[in-house]
Each structure stands twice: as C-alpha cells, then as structure tokens.
Amino acid sequence: MRVYHNQLEVRTSGKGTYEVTEEIQEKLDKANVRNGTVTIFVQHTSCSLTLMENAAPAARRDVERFFEKLVPEDADYEHNDEGPDDMPSHIRMVLTRTSETVPIVDGKMQLGTWQGIFLFEHRRDPHRRRVHLTIIGE
Amino acid sequence: MRVYHNQLEVRTSGKGTYEVTEEIQEKLDKANVRNGTVTIFVQHTSCSLTLMENAAPAARRDVERFFEKLVPEDADYEHNDEGPDDMPSHIRMVLTRTSETVPIVDGKMQLGTWQGIFLFEHRRDPHRRRVHLTIIGE
Amino acid sequence: MRVYHNQLEVRTSGKGTYEVTEEIQEKLDKANVRNGTVTIFVQHTSCSLTLMENAAPAARRDVERFFEKLVPEDADYEHNDEGPDDMPSHIRMVLTRTSETVPIVDGKMQLGTWQGIFLFEHRRDPHRRRVHLTIIGE
Numbered sequence: 001m002r003v004y005h006n007q008l009e010v011r012t013s014g015k016g017t018y019e020v021t022e023e024i025q026e027k028l029d030k031a032n033v034r035n036g037t038v039t040i041f042v043q044h045t046s047c048s049l050t051l052m053e054n055a056a057p058a059a060r061r062d063v064e065r066f067f068e069k070l071v072p073e074d075a076d077y078e079h080n081d082e083g084p085d086d087m088p089s090h091i092r093m094v095l096t097r098t099s100e101t102v103p104i105v106d107g108k109m110q111l112g113t114w115q116g117i118f119l120f121e122h123r124r125d126p127h128r129r130r131v132h133l134t135i136i137g138e
Numbered sequence: 139m140r141v142y143h144n145q146l147e148v149r150t151s152g153k154g155t156y157e158v159t160e161e162i163q164e165k166l167d168k169a170n171v172r173n174g175t176v177t178i179f180v181q182h183t184s185c186s187l188t189l190m191e192n193a194a195p196a197a198r199r200d201v202e203r204f205f206e207k208l209v210p211e212d213a214d215y216e217h218n219d220e221g222p223d224d225m226p227s228h229i230r231m232v233l234t235r236t237s238e239t240v241p242i243v244d245g246k247m248q249l250g251t252w253q254g255i256f257l258f259e260h261r262r263d264p265h266r267r268r269v270h271l272t273i274i275g276e
Numbered sequence: 277m278r279v280y281h282n283q284l285e286v287r288t289s290g291k292g293t294y295e296v297t298e299e300i301q302e303k304l305d306k307a308n309v310r311n312g313t314v315t316i317f318v319q320h321t322s323c324s325l326t327l328m329e330n331a332a333p334a335a336r337r338d339v340e341r342f343f344e345k346l347v348p349e350d351a352d353y354e355h356n357d358e359g360p361d362d363m364p365s366h367i368r369m370v371l372t373r374t375s376e377t378v379p380i381v382d383g384k385m386q387l388g389t390w391q392g393i394f395l396f397e398h399r400r401d402p403h404r405r406r407v408h409l410t411i412i413g414e
Contacts, residue, residue, distance in 0.1 A: 012344070021194060044328075056217050061216055062217050063229055071342070094328055100237045111181065114183045137141055200353045235374075
C-alpha cells in the first residue's frame with residue numbers, strides 16, 4: 001500500500017462543465033496503482049466537482065441552465081463586491097461537490113458506462129483551476 | 139493495510155429511496171476489516187447516493203417530493219428524447235452524491251443513530267443498479 | 277501506512293455555519309501523518325458538512341439565506357411532528373454533504389487559499405455534533 005499525490009491544472013474559459021476523466025486516468029496509468037482509490041479534490045470555492053452524464057452535450061447544457069435559474073446572478077446578495085457571478089458561484093459550489101473518491105481495479109477507474117468526471121466552473125472569466133489527486137492503493 | 143473490492147446490486151422498482159445500510163455492513167463483516175474506511179460509489183448517472191434519516195418513512199417521502207418540485211419533469215429541457223424523467227434524473231444526481239466514505243471502527247460503520255445509506259432512484263422504470271464498495275483498512 | 281481515528285465535538289448555538297478547519301488540522305498535527313488523506317464524516321441527519329469560502333462572513337450569510345429560501349420552514353411537510361425546522365434540516369442535509377476526503381501533504385491539509393471546512397447546522401436549538409475523522413497515510 002502506498003500514497004501517491006498528483007495534480008491537474010484545468011484552464012477554464014468561463015462558466016460550464018469541463019471533462020477531466022481522461023486526464024485523471026492518464027495520471028493513474030503513470031502512478032501504476034492496480035487496486036485502490038483515487039480521491040479527486042478541487043482546491044477552490046467558486047468552481048466545483050461533479051460526476052455526470054458524459055455522452056449528451058445537451059444534458060450538460062440542461063444541468064448548467066438549471067443552476068443558472070436555481071441560483072440566479074440577479075438575486076439580492078449581501079456579498080456582491082466581486083461581480084454578479086461571484087456569490088452564485090459559492091452557492092453552486094455548496095450544492096455540488098468538492099471531493100469524490102473513485103475505486104481503481106486493475107489500474108482503471110470503475111466508472112459506469114455514462115459517467116464522466118467534470119470540473120464545474122461557476123465564474124465568467126477564464127481561470128486556472130487546481131485539482132489534487134490522491135491515489136491510495138497497491 | 140489492504141484494499142478489498144466488493145459490489146452490491148440494487149433492484150429498484152421506480153423512483154424512491156432504497157436503504158442499503160445492512161447489505162453494506164454484511165459485506166464488511168465478510169471482508170473482516172477492523173479499522174479503516176468504506177467508500178460507497180454509485181456507477182450511474184440517473185440515480186444517486188445519499189445518507190439520511192432512516193427512521194421516519196414520512197421524512198423520506200418529503201425528501202422525494204422536494205426533489206420532484208425542485209427539478210420538475212415538465213420543465214423545458216433540451217435533452218428530452220429519453221422520457222420526461224430522464225433529464226430530471228441527471229440534475230437530481232448532480233444535486234446529491236455519487237460517493238461517500240464512511241469510517242469503520244471494530245468492524246462497524248460509524249454511522250450516527252439515525253443515519254442510513256440510501257440509493258436514490260430517479261427513474262420511473264425498474265433498474266438493476268451497481269454500487270461499488272472499496273474497503274481500505276486493516 | 278496506517279489508519280488513525282479521531283473525533284471532534286462541535287457545539288452549535290442554532291442554525292448557521294461553524295468553521296472546524298483549525299480543529300481538524302490540530303488533530304492531524306497530533307496524529308503525525310505526513311502523507312495521505314483525512315476523511316471528515318458528520319454523524320447526523322439534521323446538520324451537514326460543507327467546504328466553502330472562509331474569508332467573507334457576508335458570503336456565509338448569503339449561503340445560509342439561500343438555503344432558508346430554497347427549503348423553507350413553512351412548506352407543507354408530511355413529517356412535521358418535531359418542529360418546523362426538522363424536515364427542512366433533513367432536506368438541506370441531502371443537498372449538501374456528509375463526508376469529504378481532503379489530501380494531506382507534509383502533514384498539512386491541501387486546502388485552497390479560501391477554502392474552509394464547516395459544519396452546517398440546520399436546527400434552531402443548540403446541539404453537540406460529532407464529527408469523525410479517519411486519517412489514512414504514512
């Protein structure tokens with residue numbers, strides 16, 4: 001058993017979902033851990049992590065539109081000095097996830113057929129986002 | 139320290155919450171890990187995982203009704219070719235969870251008094267759902 | 277590699293977010309694990325766990341107000357015999373998180389600059405809340 005740390009940088013070009021499944025699998029291939037888990041941890045408070053449907057782009061757009069309506073930019077927020085997309089980004093992040101732990105068997109993440117891993121960017125401006133990977137296994 | 143993989147199959151008969159706490163504890167008993175964690179990972183994008191109140195069935199029905207209202211079937215979704223319950227299932231899954239990691243002490247999951255582990259089925263039709271368990275410990 | 281269990285007790289004085297980042301880091305310092313993960317697990321169904329912005333108190337108040345509106349106390353709940361704040365607490369808990377796993381490098385949690393770890397209390401009355409920590413590493 002050992003612990004292996006790694007990092008991804010995700011360059012976002014505004015609000016939306018960015019798939020990182022393949023980049024994570026490539027890091028696992030290099031780490032050469034056959035059995036264990038990978039914990040994916042997003043180090044930010046204005047973007048988040050989600051696993052979801054990765055085949056239909058329309059489904060991703062529906063998810064993004066749902067969050068635009070549920071947590072609107074034009075609500076009356078007390079914390080409003082960093083732009084209209086700032087406070088909604090913090091709330092959307094609380095409603096989604098920061099970390100997920102995915103099983104690894106025979107070196108491969110055990111995702112379902114339609115599961116992809118996404119960074120969910122909630123800010124309008126481009127950002128460089130850091131995703132920490134911790135692989136525990138043998 | 140070792141890694142132990144296992145799987146549950148959950149047969150659902152339509153929308154609702156299905157408790158899997160006991161089935162998971164039985165798998166732990168067989169694995170005979172005394173101290174560590176179990177990571178519960180749902181391998182689907184139209185059902186999800188949640189820990190919640192397991193004593194009052196009325197509380198579970200209230201949770202289910204809340205999600206029916208928050209993510210309605212009759213909204214105007216772009217991705218609508220797999221039935222009215224399909225796109226809401228993906229959104230409800232993003233709003234809940236895919237993985238949870240539960241501590242194991244003396245062979246038992248350290249759940250609170252009222253905590254149960256549930257598969258949250260978001261589709262109307264019956265499904266066979268796969269839940270992967272990764273036990274790490276000693 | 278080893279497993280180390282620990283517990284926090286958080287005394288809440290009513291609804292709100294209570295930061296526990298420093299208390300958790302202190303427990304890690306004592307455990308003296310240099311590399312690995314800490315899994316934070318809340319053992320309750322009427323409070324939850326969230327990572328979020330820890331610098332601006334106004335942002336936390338906006339998050340709290342958002343949940344008051346999204347899951348109102350005065351909705352028509354079937355499970356209503358434990359007070360108007362009970363059923364909303366279970367739903368808010370389903371919408372947020374029970375466990376998060378945070379990487380540890382050189383003995384320190386790898387949180388982003390603005391990330392704090394919070395217990396999110398959903399009940400009006402004071403409570404003593406138990407948070408279980410499982411540290412896995414070397």
